[in-house]
Amino acid sequence: MSDLDALMKALGESGGDQAILANSEIAHLAVSGHKILSMRDVEGLEVEAKEIPQGISAKVTVRAGVKIKNPVHLCFGILHKKGTQKIKMDVKLEKDSSAHFIAHCIFPKAEKVKHIMDAVIDIGENAEMKYSETHYHGLYGGIEVIPKAVVKVGKDGRYLADFTLTTGRVGRLNMDYSVDAGENAVTELTARVFGHADDEIKIKEKVVLSGENSKGLIKTRVALEDDAKAEVTGITEGNAAGSRGHVDCMEIVKDRAVAKAIPIVNVTNALAKVTHEAAIGSVDKRQVETLMAHGLTPEEATDIIVRGVLK
């Protein structure tokens, strides 16, 4: 089986759609380890990618005024038990453009794997970028994932990012996303992670509301069981008149798991407003009892509640 077939097989097994590769109307970049296996761009989308030691470097540009119709799929994986993968991404959405990127990060056999993502994203005036990142790390927990992104959203721009790691083990996750939002810009960062065994989760997300009337939302949902640990830091700075931000963190803990939430709100303009809420605790008793009154066992009820929170 070729590396590409193996990567697509792993994508399918982790819930992804293997057919994306064959569709000429869908742009993609498929990388296994430090090898670029397949790449396709579409009109208005330019991808320059090259292999570097232990990974790849890619420059992605969406030209001004272009609305990319279909999501652009990015498949990154290490299919062996050991290895390191570094991904350097430089993404630019020019004025009035839009695109939806879906990243599939697949490490099904990871026993000693390191995945480092370093992204710089520049979203131009009135441009919109959606970024959905889904991880599958297998069942062994032997992986360290370090995703870092620095994002700048221009005037009237929109950046909507969604990070999901809810199937299989997490291993060690150390996420660091930072967004600077310009005038009238909208930013939404959502992260959903389910930790098991001795998984360690660190999430730091920061939104700086630099432009007037900019808006930001940081929403984090973490569920932990066994001996898993999580520390979630949500930072929002309101630095401009009319800017509005909110930090919303919920962590559900079971067994011996330990959770920590650090919402940081910093307002430097009297006309800005930033709010936060954080809730950490076991599954709500009333929720469990309500579902039990519908005939579910306590275990089934807890599973549905946790899955709902992570959905």
Add this chain to the structure above:
Amino acid sequence: MLEIKNLAYVAGEKGVLDGLSLSIEASEVHALLGTNGTGKSTLAYLIMGCEGYRPGSGDIIFENTVINDLKIHERAGLGITMAWQEPVRFEGISVRDYLTLKTKDADPSPYVEMAGLNPELYLHRMVDKALSGGERKRIELASILALNPKLAILDEPDSGIDMLSTQDIINVITAFKKNGSSVLLITHREEIALMADTASQLCRGKIVCSGSPVNVAEYYKARKCLVCKGEVCAYV
């Protein structure tokens, strides 16, 4: 179907229920009246088996079996269910999923309609804080209808009249009757109590009056209660 014998329950130092006895027959709608703090919701939690609610003495008997020690889902398995006075909300669970928790392939639309909501507008929505209080209560009633229980405990489905119109509640109770379900209906509203087959008044943890809903409502309004001598049973 349900028989409660000499039920007593103490919360901390306070006796909440004191030798309470009550029977509900199959397909009977039984209204339970009483002012705030008289033990109506406590009785509901004891019948449902909520955590921390076990009888100090006495028995709860359902279809000839003592269920005092059964857990909530075991009682649900026997056909008992309950709509809480203030239903909780769930992130990430759609109305459709909530109404088909045990029957994935069932069509929940008729139950949503019975509760006065348009299924096309609500089945895809989440049972979360985006629903208003009234919408959430209707969804809860629809979910209880969908379970087709033998005994439905409805804890003040009418609380907050602005949240849920009287006619919608009457429609739901009519639907339970039609399905042959028994209902323990905790209510403060006379017009809703009057559609029950029987009624009881609860005061200071005891049933002080049982009979036809008309008589019990009159008794309640007239403050004839011999337990509190009218001190507690001010008609609300």
